Amino acid sequence: MIHPTPAVIGLRKSFGFGDRLGLATPGHVAACRKTDFIPIFAQQSIREMVRTKRSPEDVMADAQRAVMRTAYKADWGADADHLKTEDDVRATAAAGFTFFTFDPSDHVVNEADTMGPEELARGETALIAEGVFEGSSLRDLYLGKRFEIDNGFALTFDEPALLRAAVKYGRAVRHCARLAAALKEAAGGRPYEIEMSVDESEVPTTPLEHLFVARELKRRGVEFISLAPRFIGDFEKAVDYRGDLAAFEASIGQHVAIAKFCGPYKLSLHSGSDKFSVYPIFGRLCGEMLHVKTAGTSYLEALRVVVRVDRPFFRELVEYCRGRFATDRASYHLSTTEADVERLGGVADGDLERMFLDLNEGRQLMHVTYGSVLTLGQDARGRPFRERLMAILEKHAEMHLDFVERHFDKHLGLLLAE
Structure with missing residues (x-):
């Protein structure tokens, strides 16, 4: 039986597929069918x-159409991501979302790390x-x-750490409790x-801080299914992990031990797109208790179709994005600089795909400028x-969905991976 409405997922391992264009979900379905992940379409x-310029209703409707068209019969979820206000909560609840990611980053005092x-x-x-x-x-x-916390792993607070x-x-934490109260009312019993989520904080979440946040949420009656710390290393958009893999492991x-001790709840990896070097570690240590969130990487696979079938148009996009980069990068954590983007001028036709969809600087350029393009x-x-992009993707739908499926495979x- 096809499930046209999203479900709650519980403590099953899950994977979030962002679909900024509303056309990639059939490719996500194809990849997900080969695994036991519960997808969030x-x-x-x-x-x-x-x-x-999409509404919560637009996002939901595009996913539902894809579920129906592909005859997907298993459970799937709907994530209202990075919610910051009670109005955001109410709007996405009204659209039928079932998974609500609270982002209290505006209320995190990063300066506390250096306070005397x-x-x-x-x-x-x-x-x-x-x-x-x-x-x-x-x-x-x-x-x-x-x-x-676990065999041989214990935590204690001294006064400065507390x-x-x-x-x-x-x-x-208080802000999340307020959002939770608004959600309870808006859900109306559903x-x-x-x-x-505290992943957009400036510095990593320490084990003591993870323990404190989880216990304080519970103490305030906020029941949560997953938590996204700010992990060590750099999780930049559109590129692989930057950091020490042994330290990350x-x-x-x-963090897994703390999640079991305080929960159980799942650990969530945000900015999860293309973090290929850490996936085996994250999957092995978390087991079922994981959630991974991706977004812009599907959009880049759509651009891969463009560069294959209409290079002149892709070059137009590149030049436009280069002009928008200084403005559009402002809300993202990136290592690519304006000087790097300047050096990306004059790329030969045969190198366009590699330079802008495979190498880090070009990928980050095309990733962060999506809003301006669209x-x-x-x-x-x-x-x-x-309009031109959507026409190309509709004409070459089979190529598009093949690229998406293989990318998420x-x-x-x-x-x-074991």
Whole structure:
């Protein structure tokens, strides 16, 4: 039986397929059918919806059409990603989403990492004055206690570490509790799931901070199915992991143990697109208890169709994106610089695909400028880029979906590697 509406997923390993154009889901379905991952086909953040001029209803409807057209009969989910406000929660709940990713990054105080004792004390006083915590309850809950996380792995808070965690994440936890209350009301009794995300923080989430956030969410009655810490290393858009793999593995092992101790809940890997070197580690250590989120990588596979069938148009897109990069990169964590983009001029036709869809600098350029391409860009005759792009993808649908399927075969296969 085909399931035209999304379901809650629970503690089953899951994979989020972002589809910025609304055309890639049949390719996602084809890749997912070869695995036991529970897919999330409708997934888009509010930021992406604004940049692509799509509504929550648009995202949901495109996924549902693909599910029906491909006769997909297993459970699938719908992720309202990176929600920051109660209005965002209500809008996506009304559209039928079932998985809600709370993003309290605006309430995370990254400066806490470098605060001295006096600043931390002032920070605690401010939190208490705002009603974030009740007087000395934090000390009663955490100081002098030993948390036996796993065999040989225990965590304890001293006062500086406790105050640092509280100042850094206290308001973020409170904000998530407010979003959870809004979601409960908006859902009207329908089942739903919550993910807590702090992955867009500036510095990695330590094991102590992970423990603190999870326990404080639970203490406030926020039931969540997954949590996305800011892992060590760099998770940049559209490119592989940058960092020490051995250190990443050791860190993931600790985060997995904390998730089992405080939950159980799944660990979620955001900016998960193309992180091929860490997938085997993440899959092996998390087992069933994982969620991976991707987005822009499907859009890049759509551009791969363009460069294969209409190089002049692809070159137009490249030049337009080069002009938009300085503006569009502002909200992303990237290593590609404006100087790098300047050096990407004058690429020969035969090198276009490799330079802009395979190598890091070009991939990041084309990734972050998608909103401008889809809503602002026009060719020399005034025809919107989006219109031309969609026409190419519809004409070459088989090629497009083959590219998408093979791309995600690699993602999913590495997550399942022994």
